[in-house]
Amino acid sequence: MALRVYDTRSRTKRELIPLVEGQIGIYACGITPYSPSHIGHARQAIAFDIIVRWLRNRGFQVNYIANFTDIDDKIISVSSEEGVDFLEVANRNIEDYFEVMDALNVTRANEYPRVTETIPEIIEMVNSLIEKGHAYVANDGVYFEIDTAPEKYGQLTGQTLEMVREGAGGRVDETGSGKRDHRDFALWKAAKSGEPNWESPWGPGRPGWHIECSAMSLKHLGERFDIHGGGTDLMFPHHEAEIFQSECCLGHEPVVQYWLHNGMINVNGEKMSKSEGNFWTVSDALQQVDPLVLRYTLINAPYRQPVDFNTVMIDDSRLNHGRLLRAYSEGLSIAGSGDWSSNPALSGAAERFSSGMNDDFNTRVALVEVQSIVKELRQLIDTESDKSDVSAAVGWLAEFAGGVLGVLPTEEEALSITESEAAARSAISSDVEALLEERESARESKNWSRADEIRDELISMGVVVEDGSEGPTWRIE
Numbered sequence: 001m002a003l004r005v006y007d008t009r010s011r012t013k014r015e016l017i018p019l020v021e022g023q024i025g026i027y028a029c030g031i032t033p034y035s036p037s038h039i040g041h042a043r044q045a046i047a048f049d050i051i052v053r054w055l056r057n058r059g060f061q062v063n064y065i066a067n068f069t070d071i072d073d074k075i076i077s078v079s080s081e082e083g084v085d086f087l088e089v090a091n092r093n094i095e096d097y098f099e100v101m102d103a104l105n106v107t108r109a110n111e112y113p114r115v116t117e118t119i120p121e122i123i124e125m126v127n128s129l130i131e132k133g134h135a136y137v138a139n140d141g142v143y144f145e146i147d148t149a150p151e152k153y154g155q156l157t158g159q160t161l162e163m164v165r166e167g168a169g170g171r172v173d174e175t176g177s178g179k180r181d182h183r184d185f186a187l188w189k190a191a192k193s194g195e196p197n198w199e200s201p202w203g204p205g206r207p208g209w210h211i212e213c214s215a216m217s218l219k220h221l222g223e224r225f226d227i228h229g230g231g232t233d234l235m236f237p238h239h240e241a242e243i244f245q246s247e248c249c250l251g252h253e254p255v256v257q258y259w260l261h262n263g264m265i266n267v268n269g270e271k272m273s274k275s276e277g278n279f280w281t282v283s284d285a286l287q288q289v290d291p292l293v294l295r296y297t298l299i300n301a302p303y304r305q306p307v308d309f310n311t312v313m314i315d316d317s318r319l320n321h322g323r324l325l326r327a328y329s330e331g332l333s334i335a336g337s338g339d340w341s342s343n344p345a346l347s348g349a350a351e352r353f354s355s356g357m358n359d360d361f362n363t364r365v366a367l368v369e370v371q372s373i374v375k376e377l378r379q380l381i382d383t384e385s386d387k388s389d390v391s392a393a394v395g396w397l398a399e400f401a402g403g404v405l406g407v408l409p410t411e412e413e414a415l416s417i418t419e420s421e422a423a424a425r426s427a428i429s430s431d432v433e434a435l436l437e438e439r440e441s442a443r444e445s446k447n448w449s450r451a452d453e454i455r456d457e458l459i460s461m462g463v464v465v466e467d468g469s470e471g472p473t474w475r476i477e
Contacts, residue, residue, distance in 0.1 A: 003058065003358045005227075006304060008156050008235065008259040009243075013360060018226050019257065023061045026052065027217040029230035029238070030066040030112070033093030034074040036281045037100055039298070039309060040265045040272060044231050046295055046406075047262040047303035047361075049106045051229075053404050054357050065220045066109040067213060068094055070116050071206055076195055086196050087116070100282035103291040105406040113216045115207060119198050122207045122215040125249055126187045126200075134248040135187055137202050138178025142188040144210075144244055146181065155243050156235045156259060185241050187211045210241035214249070217242075223250050229260040263306040272309070280309070289314055296321045296407050299363040320371060324401060327377045328408060329418040331394040334381065337411065338391030346396045349373055353400050363405065370401045432463055436472055439465075 004013045018024050028048045031041050045066075052064045070090035079086040098108075115122075126142055129135035134148045146153065154160060177186075186208035191197035197204040207215075217228065230239065239259065246255040264271070267278040285294055297317040301307050340346040349369045356365025377393040379385075402408035409417070435454050442450040458465055465472050 001355055001358045004360060005258055005260060006360045008261050019224055024055050025063045025221040025225035026227040026229065027065045027221055027225065029213055029234055030068050031097055032069040032072045032074060033090045033097065034072060034078050036093060036096045036283060039280045039282055039285055042104055042282050043265050043298050043307060044262050045101050045106045046104060046298050048229055050299065050363060050405060051361050052107065053406065054361060057404050064109045065111050067216050068112055068114045069212060070114045071196060103286060104295050105292065111220055113220060115212045118216050118219060121219050122211055123200050125215050126211060128249050129187065132248065140178045141186055141190045141205055142202055143179050143184040144187055146183040149244055149248050152244050152247065156240050159236060185210060185237065210238055211245055214242045214245040218246060224255055227258045227260055228256040232261045232264060235261055262303045266306055266308045268310045269308055292407050293318050293321045299405060300367060302362045302364055321407060324370065324374050325417065327374045328394060328397050329414040330381050331377050331390045332411060332414050333418040335387040335391035335394065337395045337398045340392040340396040343392045346392055366405060373397055428461060
């Protein structure tokens with residue numbers, strides 16, 4: 001099945017055909033590190049991590065670039081409040097980003113360019129836009145003139161020029177500026193007293209927001225590349241401004257072949273914001289949720305859909321991930337990880353998994369197949385089936401749940417979990433068996449209140465009981 005992706009610019013699903021056969025270049029807008037990373041950042045990073053993982057699984061050589069906007073109004077504001085250099089603010093929050101994303105099993109990008117390391121390329125691009133008549137110098141910097149390429153407006157959002165003010169945000173509508181038209185946007189900002197600045201042909205200053213990503217993406221991926229991504233909140237104005245800048249500078253279109261955008265995070269049905277008191281940093285979340293459970297939660301919906309972050313969703317993910325982890329760990333300790341390709345049932349599950357992922361990276365479909373193999377593996381383990389069947393199922397999970405979805409630990413970590421659970425099971429085994437015998441006696445005598453009390457006692461011990469035709473079995477949750 002061909003791999004199809006939803007291209008925001010064409011508003012259709014299109015077959016992914018790379019510019020260079022067997023190779024894919026991806027640029028995803030990264031964070032502005034003025035504060036610790038939040039779960040919205042995690043959602044975007046995990047979404048594009050899985051896209052990259054799936055492309056590599058399909059045999060593509062992927063060059064993945066994710067940037068850091070390490071100079072920005074908010075960074076300057078924090079540095080001023082704290083009385084420290086702006087790079088101190090940026091660097092500590094970049095360190096936080098790597099720490100929490102590593103915990104979430106996000107594969108590192110090939111490169112992480114920074115704005116402050118790309119100033120020469122930004123200046124060169126701005127100068128080119130001026131020379132080609134698409135930009136002008138004003139008293140407070142340099143601006144891109146929208147009217148020089150009006151046909152490019154609304155390429156991602158469908159907005160018209162007249163709609164520009166509505167929803168544009170402060171980064172576009174700058175009062176008191178030297179813009180000729182309110183629709184124009186800053187390419188270079190003249191230096192203000194006490195702010196970081198760099199020399200340029202138009203005097204000291206710093207880059208505008210949008211030009212940074214145009215310059216970094218072209219520097220690292222060339223004048224045409226395959227995929228540009230980010231959150232839906234970046235479609236307008238940021239990504240539309242990039243289309244203006246890159247295509248007008250280079251004189252051809254499209255520069256980006258496919259635009260991909262991930263959905264946003266809501267918390268209990270409300271938009272996440274500090275003012276609403278429902279703002280979660282990744283570190284906050286990881287104090288309450290295991291990193292791989294959090295990752296499982298954030299891929300439980302396809303990447304383009306919004307995710308509602310709530311306790312029901314987290315609890316459901318914790319339950320399903322726990323089943324996955326226990327089955328995988330036990331199977332690994334029993335039979336190791338083997339080849340699944342000759343097993344018809346596993347091959348069928350792989351085809352369905354692939355069909356979902358090839359349909360615009362549908363992780364929900366993929367997780368359904370993972371859960372089906374977990375159920376199959378649990379049955380194989382509980383019935384002491386042939387080790388080769390167990391090994392094949394473990395190998396399937398290792399490739400798809402681990403390698404593609406990234407929701408499994410390393411083999412070494414998984415085996416240590418099995419050993420820990422075995423020790424914990426051994427420590428309480430005699431107590432649990434005695435309680436189960438008493439529970440059976442209570443049920444036979446229809447003493448339901450005592451049976452319920454025993455069930456609650458077992459739950460408090462972290463024991464889950466499953467009743468079957470051959471009697472109850474139990475495990476540690």
